[in-house]
Amino acid sequence: MMFFIIYVYTVVRDTKDTLIVSTCGAEAITFLKVYGVLPASALFMILYAKASNVLGKKALFYATSVPFFLFYAAFCTLIxxxxxxxxxHIDAQAGGxxxxxxxxxxxxYSLFYIVSELFGSVGVSVLFWQLANEIIKVHEAKRFYPLFGQLANIAPIAAxxxxxxxxxxTDxxxxxxxxxxxQLITVFIMISGAAIMSLxxxxxxxxxxxxxxxxAVGGETSASTTAVASKRKKKPKMSLAESFKFLLTNKYLGCMDYPPFN
Known part of the structure; x- marks a missing residue:
């Protein structure tokens, strides 16, 4: 999943930059990031927080990922x-x-740029790491997380x-x-999207x-394993303010800013 998500993001990142720079100029990128990507990210955060309290984990994953791939398909075939x-038809020039x-x-092109920038944040942070952090225990992180980094470095090469x-x-x-x-880029994007869903x-x-x-084993299983399995079945319902409070008070997220030198 990490490979395919980074692969898609790298492909659409190169495409979006080419489309904007060739038609609107390099100075348009900063404007789009501030007045396009930033509001879109804030809107997504609000909608995602509300959807997470209504949908289950699987439904939330598909509801988050599928619209991106539908947009890329629509961009290629319709837009x-x-x-x-x-x-x-706008011919006027507004000076600088x-x-x-x-x-x-x-x-x-502007919409393609905004959606692609948003996918970079959503795909890696929400779609992948949320699943990885949920199913991988803390003591297993040293074993698996470096492999995720290696796949993240291989994907841009393929992209x-x-x-x-x-x-x-081009003709x-x-x-x-x-x-x-x-059209060719979209075909690879759709294949990667199908692979992400299947995985x-x-x-x-x-x-x-x-x-x-x-x-099912019950007594023969260790208490910690059973507790983890039971915990996954329960999904806490938190408001947006409660989510921010959880992020600020979680000890694992807080330690990310302080490397374990000792």
Whole structure:
């Protein structure tokens, strides 16, 4: 899951930067990060906090991840091929803020940039680490977490090769030279999305079977194993303020800022 999430993020990161810089200029990136990505992240945090109190863990995972891949599919099949009809006809230049006019005119590229930036934070922090921290015990972290870092470093290599391959698919003679490139990238994104869903289903199914077996054994199972299995069944309901309080008071999260030198 770590590999495929980082792979998708690297591919869409390279694509979004190319689309914005080539049409709106490099100065538009800072504007998008502040006035596009930041509000979108805050809105996502609020919606996710509310959804986590309503949906179960599996439903919450799919409700969080599926919309991203649906957007990339829609961008490839509907938005990008018809962007000539969807783009507003704006010819005015606003002096030094000409990039802002370009961002509005190329709203599809701006939206692609915002969604891709949001996926980078959501995919790694929410989709992967939430599952990893839930199923991996503290004493197992030293064994598994370095492997996650290695996979995170391998994924950009594969993503870079994908971007290079898609670049060779461009046809300068065609009306839209980047259409085949976008289509190829989207195919790899969809394959990665399917792999993420399948791996999540397999991992959660395995954990559920182990928990069920631990609870069924009862007295023959250690008390700590049974307690962990029982704890996974219960999902605490916390408000947004309570969630922030939990983050500030959790000893493991607090120790992340202080390396264990002693």
């Amino acid at each position: 990008y091929p018809n962007r000539a009809h969807l783009m507003p 803020l000409g990039f802002l006019v370009s961002l509005v005119k190329n709203w599809d 870079g090769q994908t971007v290079v391959l898609s670049a060779h698919m 300068p003679a065609s009306k839209d030279p980047f259409l085949k490139s976008i 999540y289903r397999g991992i959660t199914g395995l954990v559920e079977r182990e928990d069920a077996a631990a609870l």
